[in-house]
Amino acid sequence: MKDKPLRIAPTPSVRRMPRYLRCLHALRSDRVEWVSCTFLAQRLNVDPTLVRKDLALTGITGKPKVGYYLPDLITAVEKFIGWDNPEDAFLVGVGHLGTALLGFEGFARHGLNIVAGFDNDPGKIGREVAGKPVLEAAKLPDLAQRMHIRIGIITVGARNAQTVADLMLAGGIRAIWNFAPTPLDLPPGIILENEDLSGTLAVISRRLAASDDGI
Amino acid sequence: MKDKPLRIAPTPSVRRMPRYLRCLHALRSDRVEWVSCTFLAQRLNVDPTLVRKDLALTGITGKPKVGYYLPDLITAVEKFIGWDNPEDAFLVGVGHLGTALLGFEGFARHGLNIVAGFDNDPGKIGREVAGKPVLEAAKLPDLAQRMHIRIGIITVGARNAQTVADLMLAGGIRAIWNFAPTPLDLPPGIILENEDLSGTLAVISRRLAASDDGI
DNA sequence: TAGATTGTTAATCGATTAACAATC
DNA sequence: TAGATTGTTAATCGATTAACAATC
Structure with a gap:
């Protein structure tokens, strides 16, 4: 499977990724399956559109009305910041x-x-x-x-x-x-x-x- | 002597102040008396205008052609970031x-x-x-x-x-x-x-x- | 269906850089 | 004086926020 070439990403966005990830891991512990930008934004006290753009950088796509599938989202963010292999x-x-x-x-x-x-x-x-x-x-x-x-x-x-x-x-x-x-x-x-x-x-x-x- | 009320200052500018200060202290050790934005900018690898604006925040004024008087500049920057009294x-x-x-x-x-x-x-x-x-x-x-x-x-x-x-x-x-x-x-x-x-x-x-x- | 949410395009905001007149 | 440097105003750039159509 060939990976897409890495596009350049805004540093502030990259810097926010670990915060999303921490929140996502907490949600996984709570057995949550789907999460929306709106929810994440409230939880992290940032603008929902900002969250949406940040997550889009990882290449994931969500579903209107339900949001993003949590396991896929976690994988996408971890891969985006290269934390899948230390x-x-x-x-x-x-x-x-x-x-x-x-x-x-x-x-x-x-x-x-x-x-x-x-x-x-x-x-x-x-x-x-x-x-x-x-x-x-x-x-x-x-x-x-x-x-x-x-x-x-x-x-x-x-x-x-x-x-x-x-x-x-x-x-x-x-x-x-x-x-x-x-x-x-x-x-x-x-x-x-x-x-x-x-x-x-x-x-x-x-x-x-x-x-x-x-x- | 009454101090001027503190104006709000851009966070990035405040964050750069210690870098200027470190450079200024080094210059003082070398017995330098006057320093220009041009020089500081080269030394710290930033834009000269940015240095000029940052230093202006401290309230100091320089002299065309010679720059800023080092002892006054150090005092102004230290006071600006409140390092004059820990x-x-x-x-x-x-x-x-x-x-x-x-x-x-x-x-x-x-x-x-x-x-x-x-x-x-x-x-x-x-x-x-x-x-x-x-x-x-x-x-x-x-x-x-x-x-x-x-x-x-x-x-x-x-x-x-x-x-x-x-x-x-x-x-x-x-x-x-x-x-x-x-x-x-x-x-x-x-x-x-x-x-x-x-x-x-x-x-x-x-x-x-x-x-x-x-x- | 109705309505919440995504994805995207446009507007705003703030910081940096460029341009230039004033000055010693 | 000539020219380097200051101080300031304008232009650019990038990130954030707002607006809105598309979608399930």
């Missing part, structure tokens, strides 16, 4: 944050399978964290290449983030999830997502100040 | 992620001062993490009220997030930074920022799949 990933920086991410059971159900951690601390190298080996950072490029790893997660401090990114590039990694509060210099074509905590802090802080001001 | 905050859920956040030295320079952690695990209550006390979760509402805490950080699992949010509301907390992968039901007026890891995972996963498809 990707292996490497994580560098086994501090508290790295340890937390290594231990998140939920990632496996979210398309991500972190297979190893890397660090430079001799006290950590050779140990296991959440059942995953912690290896010497210098070994990453070779291993990544041999294991065809495509996703790298950076949880080191700002100072070392670029060095780690370069190791990942050397290993042929194609997508980087960066938790370090520093911009990375990457060649074109490399997928980059920054987890921008300071940006979020700025938004919260500004909104609080604004609400003090009565707006 | 807010105290409570964190609930002292697992790996919570421990990581409690230990981030950088938050203090980013307007956030986490003064205590809360948990339900008797093995954690009464201990200290990163020099901050870990207290019983049930004590949060009373303490938050007495200490006038306005920011709450949720780092518990999805199952307990709503319960924790309710405790925070009872304590008069006005802004919630939610790391749990679940939507929260909050009354209007409460500021909410979700750290949406699964959304980011979806974007990475989808982009990888799309790049496999040659687009």
Whole structure:
């Protein structure tokens, strides 16, 4: 069976998909069989048309009056975001944050399978964290290449983030999830997502100040 | 001296401010005195006009041909995002992620001062993490009220997030930074920022799949 | 059938980018 | 002065919302 080529999809829509999915899984637990955009929209507090357009991106079609068949819809959304077969990933920086991410059971159900951690601390190298080996950072490029790893997660401090990114590039990694509060210099074509905590802090802080001001 | 009332500012602009600030601090270390939008735009890889509009939001004015006076600019941006005087905050859920956040030295320079952690695990209550006390979760509402805490950080699992949010509301907390992968039901007026890891995972996963498809 | 819901096209909205006069 | 840069107004772009015909 030949798959359709993936069309480009608006990032905001992609970002909403996991929210739909969470809601859909909850409905499945309740033995629901059909679900409408109207219902999902109310539940997630968004516009029904937006839901309809988002779901249309997955290629599914609904039936007027009844909505979408839940099992098919779940399959379609999971396939759309590629969570039907999880990707292996490497994580560098086994501090508290790295340890937390290594231990998140939920990632496996979210398309991500972190297979190893890397660090430079001799006290950590050779140990296991959440059942995953912690290896010497210098070994990453070779291993990544041999294991065809495509996703790298950076949880080191700002100072070392670029060095780690370069190791990942050397290993042929194609997508980087960066938790370090520093911009990375990457060649074109490399997928980059920054987890921008300071940006979020700025938004919260500004909104609080604004609400003090009565707006 | 009377401050101007805060005008509403576009969220994307607010979110960019910390990036400018980081760059500005680096320039200050290099003893630079004047900086232009053109320069910042190149450095951060964004449009110069966008930088100009963002900086204008802070109320600062520049000089044609030379740009902005760096010390004034830094002050203006910090004040704009309220980082000139950090807010105290409570964190609930002292697992790996919570421990990581409690230990981030950088938050203090980013307007956030986490003064205590809360948990339900008797093995954690009464201990200290990163020099901050870990207290019983049930004590949060009373303490938050007495200490006038306005920011709450949720780092518990999805199952307990709503319960924790309710405790925070009872304590008069006005802004919630939610790391749990679940939507929260909050009354209007409460500021909410979700750290949406699964959304980011979806974007990475989808982009990888799309790049496999040659687009 | 009647009416709720889908799918699609048009209108709106907000953010980004382009154009350009004012300025030091 | 000449020219780089600011500040501002207009154009573009993309996402969201509104309107509505088609459908079961």
